[in-house]
Amino acid sequence: MTTEKINEQKIRLQTKDLTVWYGQTPGVKDISLDIYDKKVTAFIGPSGCGKTTFLRALNRMHDLTRGARVTGKALIDGQDIYDPKLDPVIIRRKIGMVFQKPTPFPTMSIYDNVVAGLKLVGIRDRKLLDEVCERSLKQAALWEEVKDRLKSPGGSLSGGQQQRLSIARALAVEPEVLLMDEPTSSLDPQSTTRIEELIGELKEQVTIIIVTHNMQQASRVSDYTAFFYIGDLIEFDKTTKIFTNPDQKRTEEYITGQFG
Template sequence: MADTQNSSAALTVKNLSIFFGKNQAVKNVSLDITARAVTAIIGPSGCGKSTFLRALNRMHELNPEARMEGEIRLFGDDIYAHDVQPVIVRRRVGMVFQKSNPFPTMSITENVTVGLRLNGIRGRKLLAERTEQSLRMAALWDEVKDRLHAPAISLSGGQQQRLCIARALAVEPEVLLMDEPASALDPLATSKIEDLIVQLKKDYTIVIVTHNMQQAARASDSTAFFYLGELVEFGPTTKIFASPSQKRTEDYVTGRFG
């Protein structure tokens, strides 16, 4: 049973604890993230869900006070092994942030290809192909194909966020992490991002942190509910929202607290 679970798991998290100084943000969390599926992480503010997400590609290490215990394996590779550089982990596990952040000095194309270019890939043809491919995957190609060399910051907020997704996809990661990718967008742009997430799970493993419970219900296959740094419940999204086994989960998803 455990073996079959592991074979379809992109990320295996075992007994993960994360501390910032004396404060423990994530408490002994274990869960498997299924490959080519969307896993949503929900929970009230400060429950450690963003920290958990950032630990999956070692972004939490940007805080010099951060310390982790436990183990995370990406398709079997220990991403915290001594000889593994964070840079390599982050190439395999991409990330999209809450606030869209295309680089303001670069054009649309340059933004998409920046991860490749700054990692030494120069081929003009390859970069052009990857630009189109990534922008198509991010459902942005049709809107920007005529102005690829326009500045990225001339795009609208929703387009900028999809550009950031395209930028993350261009380096061909195995897993895509999304930290509240639609929370700064209007409903129309939000629904476009959600459609995109559903599209992308054909090729990618996606982990999304969200405050929006409807979004989790609409877009994800499994849902993890975090509360005060602990993983309260993890299971198929339908089950978490329809018949959760924990009282706290039910209270949260029905809006009784949070």
């Protein structure tokens, strides 16, 4: 179970002493973490532990939060995500995000929803957009369900379909990393299963980080798990190790339901 060494994996994303400040208060403190390429990493921990705060720091979402600032390093393929010369839009193309609630543009067609990111950067080539739309919807396992109604509004889809549409939109710009912030918490069990299966399929192509309140989900879908508690990273290891024999007492107490 523990024969494979963690450090044999290729690192895609890395943080060094990363702290997110809200004014004078740190949301997460001195987080140093390696995210492995084409693996699923789950962030778990009780409400307010900082997992979403940390996730959002990975594609500069805090740039949009008043009073928030980030210290320390966040690197993608060794490149500083917070390099002031870098356009955050470029970073967010490399590191896409899927939110807790599906975020389709409700009146926009399914087609336009998927290619919105490309149109935003000025791509108008119809053939290319068609190809990207089909590829992304297939990757998000939605193509078969919507291929005959691409002109219908995104808002006409069910909750689970809308979330897969959001995933398709994130995939359309070919991100290297996909951040998922509780992507199934607003979905029914069947749609949740579908998204979990999709995560397993997508990790062949992209590196995935998922924040989840659902420990069972973390154990099912992830290869690595990071446990956060009151802004600290308590433990990071292979998911199998975390869920069978964690090193830290706090981790054990949390995953066995003694608090949280």
